[in-house]
Amino acid sequence: MVNKVVTPLVALAACAMVAFIFVASPAAVAAEAEKEALKIELPQPYFGGTPLDYFSEILEERSYKPRPPFMAPKGATNLAKGKTVTSSDPDPNYGKLAFLTDGEKGYQQDYLVELANGVQWAQIDLGQVSEIYAIVLWHFHAADRVYFDVVVRVADDAEFTKNVQTVYNNDHDNSSGLGVGKDKEYIETYEGRLMDAKGIKGRYVRLYTNGNTTDETNHYVEVEVYGAPVK
Ligand SMILES: [Ca+2]
Numbered sequence: 664m665v666n667k668v669v670t671p672l673v674a675l676a677a678c679a680m681v682a683f684i685f686v687a688s689p690a691a692v693a694a695e696a697e698k699e700a701l702k703i704e705l706p707q708p709y710f711g712g713t714p715l716d717y718f719s720e721i722l723e724e725r726s727y728k729p730r731p732p733f734m735a736p737k738g739a740t741n742l743a744k745g746k747t748v749t750s751s752d753p754d755p756n757y758g759k760l761a762f763l764t765d766g767e768k769g770y771q772q773d774y775l776v777e778l779a780n781g782v783q784w785a786q787i788d789l790g791q792v793s794e795i796y797a798i799v800l801w802h803f804h805a806a807d808r809v810y811f812d813v814v815v816r817v818a819d820d821a822e823f824t825k826n827v828q829t830v831y832n833n834d835h836d837n838s839s840g841l842g843v844g845k846d847k848e849y850i851e852t853y854e855g856r857l858m859d860a861k862g863i864k865g866r867y868v869r870l871y872t873n874g875n876t877t878d879e880t881n882h883y884v885e886v887e888v889y890g891a892p893v894k
Pocket residue numbers: 762763764765766767768774884885886
């Protein structure tokens with residue numbers, strides 16, 4: 664009888680020890696102490712517009728709560744600000760490619776870049792290989808829209824042949840030919856979409872889409888890449 668009680672208690676104590684060591688190892692505690700919440704400036708939200716009439720099995724449920732803070736190593740900055748942007752569509756329907764990294768994130772059409780129909784990408788050169796913690800991406804947030812086949816990749820070279828890594832991919836049927844992705848589709852908001860890049864290293868960030876729930880075109884308002892240059 665005593666054994667029946669004691670054995671589970673011993674097992675529980677052992678589990679607690681393991682959990683304690685795992686959670687509170689000095690290295691882990693030090694790493695957490697070196698982190699702070701990213702300060703992401705948000706534009707004004709847009710109210711109104713046509714409600715979205717779209718359903719898909721991979722569409723993430725809309726959240727009405729503010730995004731929780733994202734913890735990144737102290738000193739992380741937006742490495743994309745003011746950096747050079749190139750695209751599969753070098754002559755946008757309207758707007759300029761430089762709008763992606765100019766710091767303006769408003770929903771007004773003045774801040775919008777529209778790329779041609781179908782699969783298109785925009786690419787940011789961070790200037791040097793960097794450790795990347797998070798990418799925040801605003802397509803167009805003056806309406807409820809879902810952009811299709813959102814794929815975000817990082818590489819060491821502008822042609823995307825060296826050290827290519829995928830940060831986000833919601834192309835479930837591989838229609839863009841970049842591999843099957845398991846991430847969710849989502850509705851655009853003024854908060855943008857924060858993607859956890861988990862500290863991967865690279866110099867170039869390339870962002871793909873393939874039209875949206877309103878039309879076949881592709882839009883960007885701003886892209887932020889939070890990280891630190893690799894010394
Ligand atoms: Ca902008």
